[in-house]
Amino acid sequence: MPNAAVIFFSHRAETYDPERTPRTLTKGYAEIVARRIASAIDAPTFQVIPERDYSRDHDACMSQARKDKEEGVFPELLYDMDPIDFKSILLVYPNWFGSCPMPVFTYLSHHSFEGKRVIPVCVHDGKGIGQTEKHLKAALPGARLLKGISTRGKDFPSKETELLSLVREALAAPLPEE
Numbered sequence: 001m002p003n004a005a006v007i008f009f010s011h012r013a014e015t016y017d018p019e020r021t022p023r024t025l026t027k028g029y030a031e032i033v034a035r036r037i038a039s040a041i042d043a044p045t046f047q048v049i050p051e052r053d054y055s056r057d058h059d060a061c062m063s064q065a066r067k068d069k070e071e072g073v074f075p076e077l078l079y080d081m082d083p084i085d086f087k088s089i090l091l092v093y094p095n096w097f098g099s100c101p102m103p104v105f106t107y108l109s110h111h112s113f114e115g116k117r118v119i120p121v122c123v124h125d126g127k128g129i130g131q132t133e134k135h136l137k138a139a140l141p142g143a144r145l146l147k148g149i150s151t152r153g154k155d156f157p158s159k160e161t162e163l164l165s166l167v168r169e170a171l172a173a174p175l176p177e178e
Ligand SMILES: Cc1cc2nc3c(=O)[nH]c(=O)nc-3n(C[C@H](O)[C@H](O)[C@H](O)COP(=O)(O)O)c2cc1C
Pocket: 009, 010, 011, 012, 013, 015, 016, 027, 028, 029, 030, 031, 061, 062, 065, 066, 093, 094, 095, 096, 097, 098, 099, 123, 124, 125, 126, 127, 128, 152, 153, 154
């Protein structure tokens, strides 16, 4: 078992899609991806949950999330988990406006990731990994940030084998320089 944890944020709600045909999911895509990775590599999971959850309504969620981003709000979290015991972190999150959801940055700001291998896994709806790697680099001083992996939520079931093999490769790769 690798000395790794899967840390994720996911918003179980109406999904965004370019055709604007939202549907409510019982589990967010990032959660599905995170839990599959965790079970494949036999790692524990930790879910980042804001105290004040984002609305289940698509448009309300979008405006709340946009406001948090524009105003640089770091939402308070319900729970915390110190990643001190883990050498590698799989950080799974949805692409929100080309970046990570603000609660992810709250979580990262609470802890030191110095010397840890951090593998970003971005779940998106067509726009890929966006600026998230750049923003994570700034938020993770001293961490060994690996090249991110991305998958479109809807496509994940058919891409699962490919994604899991990228995750295993990233866990086995030599640590990059800071
Ligand atoms: C507030 C918000 C902003 C989003 N911004 C983008 C975006 O810029 N690009 C993109 O491809 N998908 C965007 N999406 C879609 C999500 O990244 C995508 O639906 C993802 O699979 C959601 O994961 P989840 O179900 O675990 O929350 C956005 C969704 C939300 C709710």
